Amino acid sequence: MVHVSATPVLALRGVSKRFGAVQALTDVELEVHAGEVVALVGDNGAGKSTLVKTIAGVHPIDDGVIEWEGKSVQINRPHDAQNLGIATVYQDLALCDNIDVVGNLYLGRELRKFGVLNEVEMERRSRELLSTLSIRIPSVRIPIASLSGGQRQTVAIARSMLGEPKLVILDEPTAALGVEQTAQVLDLVERLRERGHAVILISHNMADVKAVADKVAVLRLGRNNGVFDVATTSQEEIISAITGATDNAVTRRAARNGEAQK
Amino acid sequence: MSTDNTSKPILAKIADAPAENPAAADGSVTAVDPRLLVREQGLSGYLGEFKRKMKAGDLGSIPVVLGLIIIWAIFQSLNSNFLTAGNLSDISVAMVGTGMIAVGIVFVLLLGEIDLSVGSVSGVAGATFAVLNVTHGMSEWLALILAILTGAAAGAIHGYVFAKIGVPAFAVTLAGLLFWNGFMLQILGSNGTINLDSEGLVAKLTSYYFSDVAAGYGLAAVAVAAYFLSSFFDNRRREAVGVPSRPLSEIIVRTVALAVVAFAVAIMFNQYKGLPLAVVIFLVMLVATDFVLRRTSYGRKVFALGGSVEASRRAGINVVMIRTSVYAISGTFAAIGGLFIASKITSANQGAGSGELLMNAIAAAVIGGTSLFGGRGRTWNALLGVLVIISIQYGLALQGIASPIQYMITGGVLLATVVIDAVTRKTQKTAGRA
Ligand SMILES: Nc1ncnc2c1ncn2[C@@H]1O[C@H](COP(=O)(O)OP(=O)(O)OP(=O)(O)O)[C@@H](O)[C@H]1O
Ligand SMILES: [Mg+2]
Numbered sequence: 267m268v269h270v271s272a273t274p275v276l277a278l279r280g281v282s283k284r285f286g287a288v289q290a291l292t293d294v295e296l297e298v299h300a301g302e303v304v305a306l307v308g309d310n311g312a313g314k315s316t317l318v319k320t321i322a323g324v325h326p327i328d329d330g331v332i333e334w335e336g337k338s339v340q341i342n343r344p345h346d347a348q349n350l351g352i353a354t355v356y357q358d359l360a361l362c363d364n365i366d367v368v369g370n371l372y373l374g375r376e377l378r379k380f381g382v383l384n385e386v387e388m389e390r391r392s393r394e395l396l397s398t399l400s401i402r403i404p405s406v407r408i409p410i411a412s413l414s415g416g417q418r419q420t421v422a423i424a425r426s427m428l429g430e431p432k433l434v435i436l437d438e439p440t441a442a443l444g445v446e447q448t449a450q451v452l453d454l455v456e457r458l459r460e461r462g463h464a465v466i467l468i469s470h471n472m473a474d475v476k477a478v479a480d481k482v483a484v485l486r487l488g489r490n491n492g493v494f495d496v497a498t499t500s501q502e503e504i505i506s507a508i509t510g511a512t513d514n515a516v517t518r519r520a521a522r523n524g525e526a527q528k
Numbered sequence: 529m530s531t532d533n534t535s536k537p538i539l540a541k542i543a544d545a546p547a548e549n550p551a552a553a554d555g556s557v558t559a560v561d562p563r564l565l566v567r568e569q570g571l572s573g574y575l576g577e578f579k580r581k582m583k584a585g586d587l588g589s590i591p592v593v594l595g596l597i598i599i600w601a602i603f604q605s606l607n608s609n610f611l612t613a614g615n616l617s618d619i620s621v622a623m624v625g626t627g628m629i630a631v632g633i634v635f636v637l638l639l640g641e642i643d644l645s646v647g648s649v650s651g652v653a654g655a656t657f658a659v660l661n662v663t664h665g666m667s668e669w670l671a672l673i674l675a676i677l678t679g680a681a682a683g684a685i686h687g688y689v690f691a692k693i694g695v696p697a698f699a700v701t702l703a704g705l706l707f708w709n710g711f712m713l714q715i716l717g718s719n720g721t722i723n724l725d726s727e728g729l730v731a732k733l734t735s736y737y738f739s740d741v742a743a744g745y746g747l748a749a750v751a752v753a754a755y756f757l758s759s760f761f762d763n764r765r766r767e768a769v770g771v772p773s774r775p776l777s778e779i780i781v782r783t784v785a786l787a788v789v790a791f792a793v794a795i796m797f798n799q800y801k802g803l804p805l806a807v808v809i810f811l812v813m814l815v816a817t818d819f820v821l822r823r824t825s826y827g828r829k830v831f832a833l834g835g836s837v838e839a840s841r842r843a844g845i846n847v848v849m850i851r852t853s854v855y856a857i858s859g860t861f862a863a864i865g866g867l868f869i870a871s872k873i874t875s876a877n878q879g880a881g882s883g884e885l886l887m888n889a890i891a892a893a894v895i896g897g898t899s900l901f902g903g904r905g906r907t908w909n910a911l912l913g914v915l916v917i918i919s920i921q922y923g924l925a926l927q928g929i930a931s932p933i934q935y936m937i938t939g940g941v942l943l944a945t946v947v948i949d950a951v952t953r954k955t956q957k958t959a960g961r962a
Binding site: 345348356359 | 762765766769770771772823824825828829831832834835836838839840841842843844845846902903904
């Protein structure tokens with residue numbers, strides 16, 4: 267089906283993260299290959315966003331190893347992740363309300379000409395970029411505060427598409443989107459995969475997951491609860507792994523049986 | 529910071545790779561949201577948008593300009609000497625010290641923080657210069673530079689303690705206020721006052737006037753031409769790549785408005801002693817800081833931190849570095865302001881940097897239209913605000929009204945301004961422009 271390279275772009279080995287008394291992540295394993303879409307699912311509070319933030323350098327990990335293209339790396343700051351080629355759309359968007367759309371898209375990597383902001387070029391590229399996402403925004407020069415929730419989300423997604431990320435992480439990117447925009451984002455995820463980018467997609471919407479993901483990794487209470495192949499696993503099995511109706515071993519057996527029957 | 533000008537956004541590549549669908553892409557660029565109130569072309573459209581902005585609470589500098597006109601009208605009706613070239617020229621020179629400090633405060637307010645130490649730091653700068661130059665006989669330029677660096681270092685220390693250790697800026701700079709005031713008293717020593725050379729470099733800062741009338745008119749002409757040309761060519765670049773640009777009529781109206789103000793001010797100065805050096809330096813600093821804040825990525829980062837610290841951090845911005853540098857800028861401008869204040873009285877004394885100076889500098893930034901909530905403001909606000917405050921001082925002095933009343937009036941104006949700021953913010957929120 268999809269050609270997947272041997273060494274994963276990103277591999278997490280036994281990653282743990284604690285916030286005070288809350289053990290948010292315990293020994294989490296995850297692998298993402300180039301040209302692969304991995305959906306990360308789990309109940310509210312399962313630790314999905316926390317996992318994303320450890321990869322993005324927002325919360326450095328306490329224990330475990332992060333491997334990037336086979337080599338162990340330290341990701342201690344957002345900058346480290348960006349330099350590796352990781353682009354992230356956060357669940358809480360992380361945009362600056364007082365700055366306009368163009369300014370937010372290019373925040374932290376402004377285009378410059380002779381050391382001065384090249385506003386004209388940034389504006390031109392922003393319009394081009396937003397139009398490919400068929401985002402309707404009144405103007406690229408209005409502050410983010412004046413956009414609707416869905417428009418902000420599309421701006422945050424567009425932001426992650428600038429530059430050349432090798433891995434794009436989308437934390438519930440379609441949560442606030444309308445039908446047309448959701449379809450656009452799913453198309454976008456597919457195009458990213460076709461071009462050989464690795465994608466981690468977090469979503470509570472099983473239909474979306476089934477539509478674009480190759481693998482589904484389930485988190486439950488901060489631990490792995492199985493990795494499933496989307497093509498050969500039924501939705502019920504994934505849901506029971508999310509809710510904990512099945513423990514790890516049973517889930518795996520069910521998955522195997524499912525495969526055998528096909 | 530990767531500033532790769534050549535790499536195209538992947539989306540754009542994706543977009544033009546498979547389907548080659550320029551029609552769709554173009555269509556969505558030009559298809560404007562029908563609910564969006566698009567500005568009509570030409571001047572009427574411009575006025576329409578202006579009215580809409582007013583309604584939405586996007587007042588900008590309008591309240592302070594109106595306030596200034598009212599204040600001037602009142603003082604002129606009380607005493608016809610108020611709006612004379614001599615008085616206005618004196619106000620312009622007297623405001624530079626506080627105004628410089630207020631420029632630094634604008635930077636700090638853009639972060640949504642406060643700097644209470646600027647008064648004391650300004651006193652330290654004056655005292656440092658006096659001690660090095662007068663007591664130790666150091667050359668004037670070297671003493672001046674060291675005095676300004678002292679301010680920068682003090683600010684950087686405050687900024688670093690705040691940014692790195694996480695002590696609230698209020699507390700750090702309050703400690704700075706006490707410490708630097710003590711430091712100044714210590715270096716001034718027992719006799720307390722050091723007189724500066726009345727013909728020296730620092731004294732000249734406020735006593736020198738370009739008496740040639742060509743200076744004032746020349747500066748006005750250069751400013752107007754520079755404004756027009758930069759707007760015009762910016763527009764040309766925008767048209768060339770097809771992003772929205774301003775109508776030419778708007779640029780002309782703005783240029784004419786600027787020309788009227790610039791030449792009126794030049795005529796006023798030339799009727800008295802000529803163009804004051806202090807005002808030239810202040811204007812240069814305003815242009816430079818405005819450029820830094822609005823045209824460089826450093827300025828963009830300052831605004832970003834004022835909008836959302838977490839979003840800035842995740843965008844890879846070095847929060848500690850920006851915060852520390854903003855406080856260093858604030859300390860630098862406090863020191864420069866302190867030198868202008870010392871220049872005005874040609875001495876460094878124990879009272880320098882205390883009293884109402886700190887409050888006036890903060891009030892000037894806020895009255896000028898800088899938001900206390902962070903992320904909104906311009907350094908030009910410092911000019912407008914300090915003009916209001918010093919006008920009130922001079923107007924009341926002309927009436928022979930003592931400082932208690934003056935404080936009460938300045939307090940009232942400040943309250944009115946922060947009320948406008950808070951209300952503006954609310955209106956902007958409901959109008960979706962906060
Ligand atoms: N900054 C933080 N400080 C303390 N605890 C945190 C922090 N961030 C997350 N947590 C805790 O970590 C756990 C996992 O949270 P996380 O946001 O990763 O969940 P999630 O899987 O993304 O849930 P959702 O589907 O609701 O987005 C929760 O128990 C949460 O309370
Ligand atoms: Mg989450």
